[in-house]
Amino acid sequence: MGIKENIADVRARIAAAASRSGRRAEDITLVCVTKTRTVSEIAEALKSDAFELGENRAQEFLDKYGNIQDIAEELSIKRNIKWNFIGHLQRNKVKYIIDKADLIHSVDGFKLAEEIDARAAGSGRSANVLIQLNAGGETQKSGVAISESGALAKEIGSRLPHIKLRGLMAVVPAVGDPEEARGYFREAKRAFDVLAKRYDGAGEGFDHLSMGMTHDFEVAIEEGATMVRVGAAIFGPRSYETEDV
Numbered sequence: 001m002g003i004k005e006n007i008a009d010v011r012a013r014i015a016a017a018a019s020r021s022g023r024r025a026e027d028i029t030l031v032c033v034t035k036t037r038t039v040s041e042i043a044e045a046l047k048s049d050a051f052e053l054g055e056n057r058a059q060e061f062l063d064k065y066g067n068i069q070d071i072a073e074e075l076s077i078k079r080n081i082k083w084n085f086i087g088h089l090q091r092n093k094v095k096y097i098i099d100k101a102d103l104i105h106s107v108d109g110f111k112l113a114e115e116i117d118a119r120a121a122g123s124g125r126s127a128n129v130l131i132q133l134n135a136g137g138e139t140q141k142s143g144v145a146i147s148e149s150g151a152l153a154k155e156i157g158s159r160l161p162h163i164k165l166r167g168l169m170a171v172v173p174a175v176g177d178p179e180e181a182r183g184y185f186r187e188a189k190r191a192f193d194v195l196a197k198r199y200d201g202a203g204e205g206f207d208h209l210s211m212g213m214t215h216d217f218e219v220a221i222e223e224g225a226t227m228v229r230v231g232a233a234i235f236g237p238r239s240y241e242t243e244d245v
């Protein structure tokens, strides 16, 4: 199957999982994970109206950004494209992506959040961010423990006016059977619900729960994901890994 067919297939699976959780397909955002993929592969995805793109490294993000924006311009879809930054973000890279990323999924500590706030202020905007949860407490992955997410959210909310806290992102252990990830997704959703009660009233729209990848996105949706980050199911297996997520 080609990229177009793969996207149609992923969308059908998203719709089915959404309906199992009492929601509609439109309630779930598909982030098309484009790391390691060529600009022409990404252009194929754009032609299937996959407008939410996800990159996990600042350098690669910047390398592709201009080309993709040009293609989007030619296709008259530039306004539809949304750039998601989904990987570990070093503080010294924030300045390069701050005016390009529509949503940063990977805030994993106050210091990074502070840098994002300062750079956003400097470019006269607010930054949309998610707090990244390391749901399985794995040492090789970044993200905060679920139990620490409330405190970090509070600190960000009270001290960083140029950040819009839009929700949570969760990474979970790579398990053989996606059913084994269900408990982690459920815990992330529970934390999300608690924080959503606290922040949604502030008018910021604490409405994104980003969880689920190729292997487990259907289970994640059943447990409440509003965004899934899918690469391999769209573009085929990656020939190399850029990060062990």
Ligand SMILES: *Cc1c(COP(=O)(O)O)cnc(C)c1O
Pocket: 033, 035, 056, 086, 087, 213, 214, 215, 229, 230, 231, 232, 233, 243, 245
């Ligand atoms: C690579 C990556 C994904 C997508 O993984 P697939 O298994 O290709 O769907 C999702 N989230 C993050 C943070 C990633 O780095």
